[in-house]
Amino acid sequence: MGTDDTRSEPASGARANPVDAVASFRFGMREAVGPPAIIMGASFVGFGSLVRESGLSLSFGLVSSATGWALPGQLALVELYGTGAGLLAITLAVALANARLLPMSISALPLMRHPRHPRILYWIAAHFIAATGWALLMQRASILRQEHRLAYYFGLTLTLWVVSLLCTAVGWELAGRVPRTVTLGLVFLNPLYFLLLFLIDTPARGRLLALGFGAALGPLLHLATPDWGLLLCGLVAGTLAFALDRAAQRGRHG
Amino acid sequence: MGDWTVPAVLAAGAAATYASRGLGVLLSGRIDPASGLFAWIGLVTYALLAGLVARMILLPIGPLAETGLLARLVAAAVAAALFYLTRRNLLVGVTAGAIALIALAS
Numbered sequence: 001m002g003t004d005d006t007r008s009e010p011a012s013g014a015r016a017n018p019v020d021a022v023a024s025f026r027f028g029m030r031e032a033v034g035p036p037a038i039i040m041g042a043s044f045v046g047f048g049s050l051v052r053e054s055g056l057s058l059s060f061g062l063v064s065s066a067t068g069w070a071l072p073g074q075l076a077l078v079e080l081y082g083t084g085a086g087l088l089a090i091t092l093a094v095a096l097a098n099a100r101l102l103p104m105s106i107s108a109l110p111l112m113r114h115p116r117h118p119r120i121l122y123w124i125a126a127h128f129i130a131a132t133g134w135a136l137l138m139q140r141a142s143i144l145r146q147e148h149r150l151a152y153y154f155g156l157t158l159t160l161w162v163v164s165l166l167c168t169a170v171g172w173e174l175a176g177r178v179p180r181t182v183t184l185g186l187v188f189l190n191p192l193y194f195l196l197l198f199l200i201d202t203p204a205r206g207r208l209l210a211l212g213f214g215a216a217l218g219p220l221l222h223l224a225t226p227d228w229g230l231l232l233c234g235l236v237a238g239t240l241a242f243a244l245d246r247a248a249q250r251g252r253h254g
Numbered sequence: 255m256g257d258w259t260v261p262a263v264l265a266a267g268a269a270a271t272y273a274s275r276g277l278g279v280l281l282s283g284r285i286d287p288a289s290g291l292f293a294w295i296g297l298v299t300y301a302l303l304a305g306l307v308a309r310m311i312l313l314p315i316g317p318l319a320e321t322g323l324l325a326r327l328v329a330a331a332v333a334a335a336l337f338y339l340t341r342r343n344l345l346v347g348v349t350a351g352a353i354a355l356i357a358l359a360s
Binding site: 034046060067094095100101102104105106111126127182187189190191192193194195196197198199209210212214215217221223230231233234236241242 | 260262263264268270271272273274282292293294296298299300301302304305307308310311312313317318329337345352355359360
């Protein structure tokens with residue numbers, strides 16, 4: 001782990017330093033129960049309501065949450081299917097909406113690999129790559145031993161996955177019975193959660209630059225090209241942060 | 255659309271989503287975690303998430319577009335303020351922000 005990018009201190013409240021895989025799995029479960037489960041649950045309540053309002057069955061919502069487990073793609077799926085779009089158009093829209101999972105998966109898996117793990121576990125863990133689990137893994141990696149991170153990740157994400165399914169059902173049942181403003185408040189939990197998660201500890205210089213450039217460029221590039229804006233934002237702002245971080249490193253050491 | 259469309263659409267959605275995740279497993283096996291390429295991909299992901307959060311607050315699509323920009327900005331500021339006042343308690347921060355938005359949107 002010689003990269004400059006892993007220096008950030010563990011977030012406040014991270015007392016635990018799990019001693020084995022079972023303890024790491026439990027640590028992951030405990031971390032899920034709290035803000036991550038509440039925020040993710042609220043988002044999936046919103047998704048469940050949308051499924052019903054679109055005239056789709058509860059099983060449609062549950063299967064989508066279980067097999068997709070990435071809201072932007074699930075929202076595209078429900079909206080496009082509701083408007084009668086073709087299979088190819090739906091597939092492309094979902095793939096584009098979820099393309100952010102690719103860099104997340106590439107950057108998360110090396111943190112969890114260990115020679116003793118059966119390889120099939122990585123392919124299973126990949127299904128549970130999503131923003132919440134990814135961001136927490138990035139913060140906790142420094143206090144977890146390499147061989148225990150996969151167990152932590154499964155404890156965390158399996159708990160969140162079960163909560164997501166339950167909340168999809170709750171949302172489907174509640175559809176239309178909750179005041180609109182409350183629904184809006186629940187949907188807003190998601191950006192608030194990530195905003196505060198990024199503020200919880202002062203990130204290393206590279207990450208700080210990436211967050212700043214990303215926040216500035218995200219809305220601008222979305223205005224320029226709604227379909228590609230997010231991916232472009234990641235590439236441009238991430239590359240800029242990377243270049244400046246490297247330049248600052250060379251300036252200090254050279 | 256016939257009865258086969260529901261399973262077909264769900265399967266297509268699942269496959270289109272897992273494609274990104276699975277490709278990540280494949281590619282990550284060839285990248286050294288100590289390399290510059292790996293650090294770059296990590297920063298691209300951070301930038302992407304920050305861009306997404308900023309866009310969701312400033313230019314939301316979907317139901318949040320019904321709320322006013324000022325309401326969303328005030329709610330985000332309330333969340334950050336309560337978060338710092340309670341020594342960075344995430345739950346207090348997000349709850350306060352959501353309640354502020356509900357109050358401002360009512």
